[in-house]
Amino acid sequence: MDLQLKNKRAFVSGSTGGIGLAIAKVLVAEGAEVILNGRTQARIDQAIARLSSEVSGAKLRGIPADFADPASVESLLDKLGSVDILINNVGIFTSQSFADTSDADWYQMFEVNVMSGVRLSRAVLPGMLKRNWGRILFVSSECAMLVPEDLIAYSTTKAAMLAVSRGLAQTTKGSAVTVNAVLPGSTLSEGAERFLQTVAENEQISEKEVAENFFKNVRTSSLIQRFTSTEEIANTLAYLCSPLASATNGAAIKLEGGSVPGIL
Ligand SMILES: NC(=O)c1ccc[n+]([C@@H]2O[C@H](COP(=O)([O-])OP(=O)(O)OC[C@H]3O[C@@H](n4cnc5c(N)ncnc54)[C@H](OP(=O)(O)O)[C@@H]3O)[C@@H](O)[C@H]2O)c1
Known part of the structure:
Protein backbone atom coordinates (compact mmCIF):
# COMPACT_ATOMS: atom_id res chain seq x y z
CA MET A 1 0.00 0.00 0.00
CA ASP A 2 1.34 3.44 -0.93
CA LEU A 3 0.90 5.62 2.16
CA GLN A 4 1.16 8.77 -0.02
CA LEU A 5 3.84 10.30 2.20
CA LYS A 6 6.32 11.26 -0.54
CA ASN A 7 7.90 14.65 0.14
CA LYS A 8 5.97 15.20 3.36
CA ARG A 9 8.23 16.66 6.06
CA ALA A 10 8.05 14.98 9.49
CA PHE A 11 9.58 15.71 12.89
CA VAL A 12 9.79 12.86 15.40
CA SER A 13 10.81 13.73 18.97
CA GLY A 14 13.09 11.19 20.67
CA SER A 15 13.94 9.33 17.48
CA THR A 16 17.56 8.19 17.81
CA GLY A 17 16.30 4.87 19.20
CA GLY A 18 13.23 2.82 20.12
CA ILE A 19 9.77 3.51 18.72
CA GLY A 20 10.88 6.93 17.41
CA LEU A 21 13.64 5.42 15.26
CA ALA A 22 11.28 2.71 14.00
CA ILE A 23 8.66 5.25 12.88
CA ALA A 24 11.38 7.39 11.27
CA LYS A 25 12.46 4.34 9.26
CA VAL A 26 8.95 3.64 7.95
CA LEU A 27 8.42 7.30 7.05
CA VAL A 28 11.70 7.64 5.11
CA ALA A 29 11.03 4.32 3.37
CA GLU A 30 7.70 5.85 2.26
CA GLY A 31 9.57 8.84 0.79
CA ALA A 32 9.01 11.39 3.56
CA GLU A 33 11.78 13.70 4.77
CA VAL A 34 12.35 13.07 8.48
CA ILE A 35 13.92 15.36 11.05
CA LEU A 36 15.33 13.21 13.85
CA ASN A 37 15.81 14.29 17.43
CA GLY A 38 17.74 13.15 20.49
CA ARG A 39 19.78 14.96 23.10
CA THR A 40 23.09 14.93 21.21
CA GLN A 41 24.29 15.42 17.65
CA ALA A 42 26.46 12.30 18.04
CA ARG A 43 23.41 10.04 18.61
CA ILE A 44 21.57 11.76 15.73
CA ASP A 45 24.54 11.13 13.43
CA GLN A 46 24.55 7.45 14.44
CA ALA A 47 20.82 7.16 13.72
CA ILE A 48 21.21 8.92 10.34
CA ALA A 49 24.08 6.56 9.41
CA ARG A 50 22.01 3.52 10.41
CA LEU A 51 18.83 4.55 8.57
CA SER A 52 20.78 5.65 5.48
CA SER A 53 22.37 2.19 5.28
CA GLU A 54 18.95 0.52 5.65
CA VAL A 55 16.87 2.74 3.33
CA SER A 56 18.39 3.89 0.06
CA GLY A 57 17.83 7.57 -0.69
CA ALA A 58 16.61 8.26 2.87
CA LYS A 59 15.97 12.00 3.34
CA LEU A 60 17.14 12.73 6.87
CA ARG A 61 18.43 15.50 9.07
CA GLY A 62 18.40 16.08 12.78
CA ILE A 63 18.00 18.72 15.46
CA PRO A 64 19.39 17.93 18.93
CA ALA A 65 17.40 19.16 21.91
CA ASP A 66 16.78 18.05 25.47
CA PHE A 67 13.07 18.19 26.24
CA ALA A 68 13.84 18.39 29.96
CA ASP A 69 15.34 21.85 29.29
CA PRO A 70 12.90 24.57 28.04
CA ALA A 71 15.79 26.70 26.67
CA SER A 72 16.98 23.78 24.56
CA VAL A 73 13.41 23.32 23.23
CA GLU A 74 13.25 27.06 22.40
CA SER A 75 16.38 26.70 20.28
CA LEU A 76 14.91 23.62 18.55
CA LEU A 77 11.72 25.53 17.69
CA ASP A 78 13.81 28.35 16.17
CA LYS A 79 15.39 25.82 13.78
CA LEU A 80 12.37 23.61 13.04
CA GLY A 81 10.45 25.46 10.30
CA SER A 82 7.20 24.06 8.95
CA VAL A 83 6.39 20.36 9.13
CA ASP A 84 3.51 18.31 7.72
CA ILE A 85 3.75 15.57 10.33
CA LEU A 86 4.62 15.93 14.02
CA ILE A 87 5.11 12.82 16.12
CA ASN A 88 5.25 13.61 19.84
CA ASN A 89 7.10 10.44 20.79
CA VAL A 90 9.69 11.43 23.39
CA GLY A 91 8.95 10.00 26.81
CA ILE A 92 10.73 8.96 29.99
CA PHE A 93 9.61 6.73 32.84
CA THR A 94 10.89 5.58 36.20
CA SER A 95 9.45 2.67 38.14
CA GLN A 96 9.19 3.92 41.70
CA SER A 97 6.73 4.09 44.57
CA PHE A 98 4.41 7.07 44.88
CA ALA A 99 6.06 7.93 48.22
CA ASP A 100 9.53 8.02 46.65
CA THR A 101 8.51 10.19 43.69
CA SER A 102 9.68 13.73 44.48
CA ASP A 103 8.26 16.99 43.13
CA ALA A 104 11.35 17.23 40.93
CA ASP A 105 10.61 13.76 39.47
CA TRP A 106 7.00 14.77 38.74
CA TYR A 107 8.03 18.05 37.10
CA GLN A 108 10.76 16.44 35.00
CA MET A 109 8.40 13.77 33.69
CA PHE A 110 5.76 16.40 32.94
CA GLU A 111 8.33 18.57 31.14
CA VAL A 112 9.61 15.77 28.90
CA ASN A 113 6.41 13.77 28.34
CA VAL A 114 3.73 16.48 28.18
CA MET A 115 5.29 19.92 27.61
CA SER A 116 7.38 18.55 24.69
CA GLY A 117 4.17 17.87 22.75
CA VAL A 118 2.49 21.05 23.98
CA ARG A 119 5.37 23.27 22.80
CA LEU A 120 5.90 21.47 19.49
CA SER A 121 2.18 21.41 18.67
CA ARG A 122 1.80 25.11 19.54
CA ALA A 123 4.62 25.85 17.09
CA VAL A 124 3.47 23.74 14.12
CA LEU A 125 -0.33 23.46 14.32
CA PRO A 126 -1.09 27.01 13.05
CA GLY A 127 0.94 26.33 9.87
CA MET A 128 -0.84 23.01 9.33
CA LEU A 129 -4.24 24.69 9.65
CA LYS A 130 -3.16 27.46 7.26
CA ARG A 131 -1.99 24.92 4.65
CA ASN A 132 -5.07 22.79 5.42
CA TRP A 133 -3.14 19.56 5.88
CA GLY A 134 -1.22 18.02 8.72
CA ARG A 135 -0.89 15.15 11.13
CA ILE A 136 -0.05 15.35 14.83
CA LEU A 137 0.36 12.11 16.78
CA PHE A 138 0.93 11.69 20.50
CA VAL A 139 2.62 8.49 21.67
CA SER A 140 0.84 7.85 24.96
CA SER A 141 0.79 4.43 26.66
CA GLU A 142 -1.44 1.67 28.00
CA CYS A 143 -0.36 3.09 31.40
CA ALA A 144 -2.70 6.06 30.80
CA MET A 145 -5.52 3.57 31.42
CA LEU A 146 -3.92 0.81 33.52
CA VAL A 147 -2.04 3.19 35.91
CA PRO A 148 0.37 0.62 37.42
CA GLU A 149 1.08 1.60 41.03
CA ASP A 150 4.85 1.86 40.45
CA LEU A 151 4.25 4.24 37.52
CA ILE A 152 1.71 6.75 38.83
CA ALA A 153 3.60 9.88 37.71
CA TYR A 154 4.36 8.39 34.27
CA SER A 155 0.76 7.23 33.85
CA THR A 156 -0.51 10.69 34.79
CA THR A 157 1.61 12.29 32.05
CA LYS A 158 0.39 9.70 29.54
CA ALA A 159 -3.26 10.43 30.48
CA ALA A 160 -2.56 14.18 30.15
CA MET A 161 -1.27 13.59 26.62
CA LEU A 162 -4.66 12.09 25.71
CA ALA A 163 -6.41 15.25 26.86
CA THR A 198 19.15 -6.22 34.24
CA VAL A 199 16.41 -8.40 35.74
CA ALA A 200 17.85 -11.49 34.00
CA GLU A 201 21.29 -10.79 35.48
CA ASN A 202 19.88 -10.08 38.95
CA GLU A 203 17.64 -13.14 39.01
CA GLN A 204 20.09 -15.43 37.14
CA ILE A 205 17.46 -16.42 34.55
CA SER A 206 17.22 -15.87 30.79
CA GLU A 207 15.73 -12.73 29.25
CA LYS A 208 13.05 -14.93 27.65
CA GLU A 209 12.00 -16.14 31.11
CA VAL A 210 11.94 -12.56 32.44
CA ALA A 211 9.64 -11.57 29.57
CA GLU A 212 7.37 -14.59 30.11
CA ASN A 213 7.20 -13.90 33.88
CA PHE A 214 6.28 -10.28 33.18
CA PHE A 215 3.13 -11.33 31.33
CA LYS A 216 2.39 -14.19 33.75
CA ASN A 217 2.72 -12.06 36.91
CA VAL A 218 2.53 -8.36 36.03
CA ARG A 219 0.79 -7.58 32.74
CA THR A 220 -1.63 -10.47 33.19
CA SER A 221 -4.39 -8.73 31.21
CA SER A 222 -2.37 -8.74 27.96
CA LEU A 223 -4.16 -10.78 25.32
CA ILE A 224 -1.07 -11.27 23.15
CA GLN A 225 1.10 -12.20 26.20
CA ARG A 226 4.29 -10.83 24.63
CA PHE A 227 6.20 -7.62 24.06
CA THR A 228 5.35 -5.88 20.80
CA SER A 229 8.17 -4.89 18.48
CA THR A 230 8.90 -1.24 17.76
CA GLU A 231 8.03 -2.00 14.11
CA GLU A 232 4.50 -3.12 15.05
CA ILE A 233 3.90 0.25 16.70
CA ALA A 234 5.59 2.17 13.87
CA ASN A 235 3.41 0.59 11.18
CA THR A 236 0.18 1.86 12.76
CA LEU A 237 1.74 5.27 13.41
CA ALA A 238 2.78 5.49 9.74
CA TYR A 239 -0.77 4.69 8.62
CA LEU A 240 -2.19 7.39 10.91
CA CYS A 241 0.28 9.88 9.34
CA SER A 242 -1.05 9.05 5.89
CA PRO A 243 -3.68 10.95 3.90
CA LEU A 244 -5.42 7.54 3.82
CA ALA A 245 -6.24 7.93 7.55
CA SER A 246 -8.29 11.09 6.94
CA ALA A 247 -11.41 9.83 8.79
CA THR A 248 -9.57 9.33 12.10
CA ASN A 249 -9.39 12.51 14.19
CA GLY A 250 -9.46 13.02 17.95
CA ALA A 251 -8.98 9.30 18.54
CA ALA A 252 -6.95 7.33 21.06
CA ILE A 253 -5.91 4.10 19.36
CA LYS A 254 -4.98 1.09 21.50
CA LEU A 255 -1.84 -0.73 20.31
CA GLU A 256 -1.34 -2.62 23.57
CA GLY A 257 -2.15 -6.17 22.62
CA GLY A 258 -5.45 -6.06 24.47
CA SER A 259 -4.11 -5.35 27.97
CA VAL A 260 -6.65 -2.56 28.55
CA PRO A 261 -9.98 -4.26 29.24
CA GLY A 262 -13.12 -3.25 27.38
CA ILE A 263 -14.11 -2.90 23.77
CA LEU A 264 -13.19 0.75 23.13
N1 LIG B 1 8.79 0.90 25.29
C1 LIG B 1 7.61 0.71 25.84
O1 LIG B 1 7.33 -0.36 26.41
C2 LIG B 1 6.55 1.77 25.73
C3 LIG B 1 5.23 1.44 26.04
C4 LIG B 1 4.23 2.40 25.94
C5 LIG B 1 4.55 3.69 25.55
N2 LIG B 1 5.86 4.00 25.28
C6 LIG B 1 6.13 5.38 24.89
O2 LIG B 1 6.74 5.40 23.62
C7 LIG B 1 7.64 6.51 23.51
C8 LIG B 1 8.99 6.00 23.06
O3 LIG B 1 9.45 5.06 24.01
P1 LIG B 1 10.71 4.11 23.74
O4 LIG B 1 10.57 2.97 24.70
O5 LIG B 1 10.86 3.87 22.29
O6 LIG B 1 11.87 5.05 24.28
P2 LIG B 1 13.44 4.76 24.35
O7 LIG B 1 13.83 3.47 23.72
O8 LIG B 1 13.79 4.99 25.76
O9 LIG B 1 13.95 5.92 23.37
C9 LIG B 1 14.48 6.99 23.86
C10 LIG B 1 14.56 8.06 22.77
O10 LIG B 1 14.16 9.25 23.40
C11 LIG B 1 15.26 10.16 23.36
N3 LIG B 1 15.25 10.95 24.59
C12 LIG B 1 15.21 10.51 25.87
N4 LIG B 1 15.16 11.57 26.72
C13 LIG B 1 15.16 12.68 25.94
C14 LIG B 1 15.11 14.07 26.20
N5 LIG B 1 15.07 14.54 27.46
N6 LIG B 1 15.11 14.93 25.16
C15 LIG B 1 15.16 14.48 23.88
N7 LIG B 1 15.21 13.17 23.57
C16 LIG B 1 15.21 12.28 24.58
C17 LIG B 1 16.51 9.31 23.21
O11 LIG B 1 17.50 10.07 22.58
P3 LIG B 1 19.02 10.23 23.11
O12 LIG B 1 19.29 9.09 24.05
O13 LIG B 1 19.80 10.17 21.85
O14 LIG B 1 19.03 11.56 23.76
C18 LIG B 1 15.96 8.22 22.29
O15 LIG B 1 15.92 8.68 20.96
C19 LIG B 1 7.66 7.15 24.91
O16 LIG B 1 6.80 8.25 24.92
C20 LIG B 1 7.13 6.06 25.82
O17 LIG B 1 6.50 6.58 26.96
C21 LIG B 1 6.85 3.08 25.36
Whole structure:
Protein backbone atom coordinates (compact mmCIF):
# COMPACT_ATOMS: atom_id res chain seq x y z
CA MET A 1 0.00 0.00 0.00
CA ASP A 2 1.34 3.44 -0.93
CA LEU A 3 0.90 5.62 2.16
CA GLN A 4 1.16 8.77 -0.02
CA LEU A 5 3.84 10.30 2.20
CA LYS A 6 6.32 11.26 -0.54
CA ASN A 7 7.90 14.65 0.14
CA LYS A 8 5.97 15.20 3.36
CA ARG A 9 8.23 16.66 6.06
CA ALA A 10 8.05 14.98 9.49
CA PHE A 11 9.58 15.71 12.89
CA VAL A 12 9.79 12.86 15.40
CA SER A 13 10.81 13.73 18.97
CA GLY A 14 13.09 11.19 20.67
CA SER A 15 13.94 9.33 17.48
CA THR A 16 17.56 8.19 17.81
CA GLY A 17 16.30 4.87 19.20
CA GLY A 18 13.23 2.82 20.12
CA ILE A 19 9.77 3.51 18.72
CA GLY A 20 10.88 6.93 17.41
CA LEU A 21 13.64 5.42 15.26
CA ALA A 22 11.28 2.71 14.00
CA ILE A 23 8.66 5.25 12.88
CA ALA A 24 11.38 7.39 11.27
CA LYS A 25 12.46 4.34 9.26
CA VAL A 26 8.95 3.64 7.95
CA LEU A 27 8.42 7.30 7.05
CA VAL A 28 11.70 7.64 5.11
CA ALA A 29 11.03 4.32 3.37
CA GLU A 30 7.70 5.85 2.26
CA GLY A 31 9.57 8.84 0.79
CA ALA A 32 9.01 11.39 3.56
CA GLU A 33 11.78 13.70 4.77
CA VAL A 34 12.35 13.07 8.48
CA ILE A 35 13.92 15.36 11.05
CA LEU A 36 15.33 13.21 13.85
CA ASN A 37 15.81 14.29 17.43
CA GLY A 38 17.74 13.15 20.49
CA ARG A 39 19.78 14.96 23.10
CA THR A 40 23.09 14.93 21.21
CA GLN A 41 24.29 15.42 17.65
CA ALA A 42 26.46 12.30 18.04
CA ARG A 43 23.41 10.04 18.61
CA ILE A 44 21.57 11.76 15.73
CA ASP A 45 24.54 11.13 13.43
CA GLN A 46 24.55 7.45 14.44
CA ALA A 47 20.82 7.16 13.72
CA ILE A 48 21.21 8.92 10.34
CA ALA A 49 24.08 6.56 9.41
CA ARG A 50 22.01 3.52 10.41
CA LEU A 51 18.83 4.55 8.57
CA SER A 52 20.78 5.65 5.48
CA SER A 53 22.37 2.19 5.28
CA GLU A 54 18.95 0.52 5.65
CA VAL A 55 16.87 2.74 3.33
CA SER A 56 18.39 3.89 0.06
CA GLY A 57 17.83 7.57 -0.69
CA ALA A 58 16.61 8.26 2.87
CA LYS A 59 15.97 12.00 3.34
CA LEU A 60 17.14 12.73 6.87
CA ARG A 61 18.43 15.50 9.07
CA GLY A 62 18.40 16.08 12.78
CA ILE A 63 18.00 18.72 15.46
CA PRO A 64 19.39 17.93 18.93
CA ALA A 65 17.40 19.16 21.91
CA ASP A 66 16.78 18.05 25.47
CA PHE A 67 13.07 18.19 26.24
CA ALA A 68 13.84 18.39 29.96
CA ASP A 69 15.34 21.85 29.29
CA PRO A 70 12.90 24.57 28.04
CA ALA A 71 15.79 26.70 26.67
CA SER A 72 16.98 23.78 24.56
CA VAL A 73 13.41 23.32 23.23
CA GLU A 74 13.25 27.06 22.40
CA SER A 75 16.38 26.70 20.28
CA LEU A 76 14.91 23.62 18.55
CA LEU A 77 11.72 25.53 17.69
CA ASP A 78 13.81 28.35 16.17
CA LYS A 79 15.39 25.82 13.78
CA LEU A 80 12.37 23.61 13.04
CA GLY A 81 10.45 25.46 10.30
CA SER A 82 7.20 24.06 8.95
CA VAL A 83 6.39 20.36 9.13
CA ASP A 84 3.51 18.31 7.72
CA ILE A 85 3.75 15.57 10.33
CA LEU A 86 4.62 15.93 14.02
CA ILE A 87 5.11 12.82 16.12
CA ASN A 88 5.25 13.61 19.84
CA ASN A 89 7.10 10.44 20.79
CA VAL A 90 9.69 11.43 23.39
CA GLY A 91 8.95 10.00 26.81
CA ILE A 92 10.73 8.96 29.99
CA PHE A 93 9.61 6.73 32.84
CA THR A 94 10.89 5.58 36.20
CA SER A 95 9.45 2.67 38.14
CA GLN A 96 9.19 3.92 41.70
CA SER A 97 6.73 4.09 44.57
CA PHE A 98 4.41 7.07 44.88
CA ALA A 99 6.06 7.93 48.22
CA ASP A 100 9.53 8.02 46.65
CA THR A 101 8.51 10.19 43.69
CA SER A 102 9.68 13.73 44.48
CA ASP A 103 8.26 16.99 43.13
CA ALA A 104 11.35 17.23 40.93
CA ASP A 105 10.61 13.76 39.47
CA TRP A 106 7.00 14.77 38.74
CA TYR A 107 8.03 18.05 37.10
CA GLN A 108 10.76 16.44 35.00
CA MET A 109 8.40 13.77 33.69
CA PHE A 110 5.76 16.40 32.94
CA GLU A 111 8.33 18.57 31.14
CA VAL A 112 9.61 15.77 28.90
CA ASN A 113 6.41 13.77 28.34
CA VAL A 114 3.73 16.48 28.18
CA MET A 115 5.29 19.92 27.61
CA SER A 116 7.38 18.55 24.69
CA GLY A 117 4.17 17.87 22.75
CA VAL A 118 2.49 21.05 23.98
CA ARG A 119 5.37 23.27 22.80
CA LEU A 120 5.90 21.47 19.49
CA SER A 121 2.18 21.41 18.67
CA ARG A 122 1.80 25.11 19.54
CA ALA A 123 4.62 25.85 17.09
CA VAL A 124 3.47 23.74 14.12
CA LEU A 125 -0.33 23.46 14.32
CA PRO A 126 -1.09 27.01 13.05
CA GLY A 127 0.94 26.33 9.87
CA MET A 128 -0.84 23.01 9.33
CA LEU A 129 -4.24 24.69 9.65
CA LYS A 130 -3.16 27.46 7.26
CA ARG A 131 -1.99 24.92 4.65
CA ASN A 132 -5.07 22.79 5.42
CA TRP A 133 -3.14 19.56 5.88
CA GLY A 134 -1.22 18.02 8.72
CA ARG A 135 -0.89 15.15 11.13
CA ILE A 136 -0.05 15.35 14.83
CA LEU A 137 0.36 12.11 16.78
CA PHE A 138 0.93 11.69 20.50
CA VAL A 139 2.62 8.49 21.67
CA SER A 140 0.84 7.85 24.96
CA SER A 141 0.79 4.43 26.66
CA GLU A 142 -1.44 1.67 28.00
CA CYS A 143 -0.36 3.09 31.40
CA ALA A 144 -2.70 6.06 30.80
CA MET A 145 -5.52 3.57 31.42
CA LEU A 146 -3.92 0.81 33.52
CA VAL A 147 -2.04 3.19 35.91
CA PRO A 148 0.37 0.62 37.42
CA GLU A 149 1.08 1.60 41.03
CA ASP A 150 4.85 1.86 40.45
CA LEU A 151 4.25 4.24 37.52
CA ILE A 152 1.71 6.75 38.83
CA ALA A 153 3.60 9.88 37.71
CA TYR A 154 4.36 8.39 34.27
CA SER A 155 0.76 7.23 33.85
CA THR A 156 -0.51 10.69 34.79
CA THR A 157 1.61 12.29 32.05
CA LYS A 158 0.39 9.70 29.54
CA ALA A 159 -3.26 10.43 30.48
CA ALA A 160 -2.56 14.18 30.15
CA MET A 161 -1.27 13.59 26.62
CA LEU A 162 -4.66 12.09 25.71
CA ALA A 163 -6.41 15.25 26.86
CA VAL A 164 -4.01 17.51 24.95
CA SER A 165 -4.43 15.37 21.84
CA ARG A 166 -8.24 15.35 21.98
CA GLY A 167 -8.39 19.07 22.76
CA LEU A 168 -6.14 19.95 19.82
CA ALA A 169 -8.20 17.73 17.51
CA GLN A 170 -11.23 19.84 18.41
CA THR A 171 -9.39 22.93 17.11
CA THR A 172 -9.04 21.29 13.66
CA LYS A 173 -12.80 21.15 12.95
CA GLY A 174 -13.58 21.43 9.24
CA SER A 175 -9.94 21.14 8.15
CA ALA A 176 -7.86 18.27 6.77
CA VAL A 177 -5.57 18.36 9.81
CA THR A 178 -5.91 15.48 12.27
CA VAL A 179 -4.60 14.97 15.80
CA ASN A 180 -4.61 11.51 17.33
CA ALA A 181 -2.96 9.54 20.11
CA VAL A 182 -1.77 5.95 20.26
CA LEU A 183 -1.46 3.77 23.35
CA PRO A 184 1.33 1.22 22.91
CA GLY A 185 1.77 -1.59 25.40
CA SER A 186 5.05 -3.08 26.58
CA THR A 187 7.33 -2.67 23.57
CA LEU A 188 10.83 -4.01 23.02
CA SER A 189 12.67 -0.71 22.70
CA GLU A 190 16.27 -0.29 23.90
CA GLY A 191 15.00 0.78 27.34
CA ALA A 192 12.84 -2.36 27.65
CA GLU A 193 15.75 -4.55 26.45
CA ARG A 194 17.97 -3.03 29.15
CA PHE A 195 15.27 -3.71 31.76
CA LEU A 196 15.04 -7.38 30.69
CA GLN A 197 18.85 -7.75 30.76
CA THR A 198 19.15 -6.22 34.24
CA VAL A 199 16.41 -8.40 35.74
CA ALA A 200 17.85 -11.49 34.00
CA GLU A 201 21.29 -10.79 35.48
CA ASN A 202 19.88 -10.08 38.95
CA GLU A 203 17.64 -13.14 39.01
CA GLN A 204 20.09 -15.43 37.14
CA ILE A 205 17.46 -16.42 34.55
CA SER A 206 17.22 -15.87 30.79
CA GLU A 207 15.73 -12.73 29.25
CA LYS A 208 13.05 -14.93 27.65
CA GLU A 209 12.00 -16.14 31.11
CA VAL A 210 11.94 -12.56 32.44
CA ALA A 211 9.64 -11.57 29.57
CA GLU A 212 7.37 -14.59 30.11
CA ASN A 213 7.20 -13.90 33.88
CA PHE A 214 6.28 -10.28 33.18
CA PHE A 215 3.13 -11.33 31.33
CA LYS A 216 2.39 -14.19 33.75
CA ASN A 217 2.72 -12.06 36.91
CA VAL A 218 2.53 -8.36 36.03
CA ARG A 219 0.79 -7.58 32.74
CA THR A 220 -1.63 -10.47 33.19
CA SER A 221 -4.39 -8.73 31.21
CA SER A 222 -2.37 -8.74 27.96
CA LEU A 223 -4.16 -10.78 25.32
CA ILE A 224 -1.07 -11.27 23.15
CA GLN A 225 1.10 -12.20 26.20
CA ARG A 226 4.29 -10.83 24.63
CA PHE A 227 6.20 -7.62 24.06
CA THR A 228 5.35 -5.88 20.80
CA SER A 229 8.17 -4.89 18.48
CA THR A 230 8.90 -1.24 17.76
CA GLU A 231 8.03 -2.00 14.11
CA GLU A 232 4.50 -3.12 15.05
CA ILE A 233 3.90 0.25 16.70
CA ALA A 234 5.59 2.17 13.87
CA ASN A 235 3.41 0.59 11.18
CA THR A 236 0.18 1.86 12.76
CA LEU A 237 1.74 5.27 13.41
CA ALA A 238 2.78 5.49 9.74
CA TYR A 239 -0.77 4.69 8.62
CA LEU A 240 -2.19 7.39 10.91
CA CYS A 241 0.28 9.88 9.34
CA SER A 242 -1.05 9.05 5.89
CA PRO A 243 -3.68 10.95 3.90
CA LEU A 244 -5.42 7.54 3.82
CA ALA A 245 -6.24 7.93 7.55
CA SER A 246 -8.29 11.09 6.94
CA ALA A 247 -11.41 9.83 8.79
CA THR A 248 -9.57 9.33 12.10
CA ASN A 249 -9.39 12.51 14.19
CA GLY A 250 -9.46 13.02 17.95
CA ALA A 251 -8.98 9.30 18.54
CA ALA A 252 -6.95 7.33 21.06
CA ILE A 253 -5.91 4.10 19.36
CA LYS A 254 -4.98 1.09 21.50
CA LEU A 255 -1.84 -0.73 20.31
CA GLU A 256 -1.34 -2.62 23.57
CA GLY A 257 -2.15 -6.17 22.62
CA GLY A 258 -5.45 -6.06 24.47
CA SER A 259 -4.11 -5.35 27.97
CA VAL A 260 -6.65 -2.56 28.55
CA PRO A 261 -9.98 -4.26 29.24
CA GLY A 262 -13.12 -3.25 27.38
CA ILE A 263 -14.11 -2.90 23.77
CA LEU A 264 -13.19 0.75 23.13
N1 LIG B 1 8.79 0.90 25.29
C1 LIG B 1 7.61 0.71 25.84
O1 LIG B 1 7.33 -0.36 26.41
C2 LIG B 1 6.55 1.77 25.73
C3 LIG B 1 5.23 1.44 26.04
C4 LIG B 1 4.23 2.40 25.94
C5 LIG B 1 4.55 3.69 25.55
N2 LIG B 1 5.86 4.00 25.28
C6 LIG B 1 6.13 5.38 24.89
O2 LIG B 1 6.74 5.40 23.62
C7 LIG B 1 7.64 6.51 23.51
C8 LIG B 1 8.99 6.00 23.06
O3 LIG B 1 9.45 5.06 24.01
P1 LIG B 1 10.71 4.11 23.74
O4 LIG B 1 10.57 2.97 24.70
O5 LIG B 1 10.86 3.87 22.29
O6 LIG B 1 11.87 5.05 24.28
P2 LIG B 1 13.44 4.76 24.35
O7 LIG B 1 13.83 3.47 23.72
O8 LIG B 1 13.79 4.99 25.76
O9 LIG B 1 13.95 5.92 23.37
C9 LIG B 1 14.48 6.99 23.86
C10 LIG B 1 14.56 8.06 22.77
O10 LIG B 1 14.16 9.25 23.40
C11 LIG B 1 15.26 10.16 23.36
N3 LIG B 1 15.25 10.95 24.59
C12 LIG B 1 15.21 10.51 25.87
N4 LIG B 1 15.16 11.57 26.72
C13 LIG B 1 15.16 12.68 25.94
C14 LIG B 1 15.11 14.07 26.20
N5 LIG B 1 15.07 14.54 27.46
N6 LIG B 1 15.11 14.93 25.16
C15 LIG B 1 15.16 14.48 23.88
N7 LIG B 1 15.21 13.17 23.57
C16 LIG B 1 15.21 12.28 24.58
C17 LIG B 1 16.51 9.31 23.21
O11 LIG B 1 17.50 10.07 22.58
P3 LIG B 1 19.02 10.23 23.11
O12 LIG B 1 19.29 9.09 24.05
O13 LIG B 1 19.80 10.17 21.85
O14 LIG B 1 19.03 11.56 23.76
C18 LIG B 1 15.96 8.22 22.29
O15 LIG B 1 15.92 8.68 20.96
C19 LIG B 1 7.66 7.15 24.91
O16 LIG B 1 6.80 8.25 24.92
C20 LIG B 1 7.13 6.06 25.82
O17 LIG B 1 6.50 6.58 26.96
C21 LIG B 1 6.85 3.08 25.36
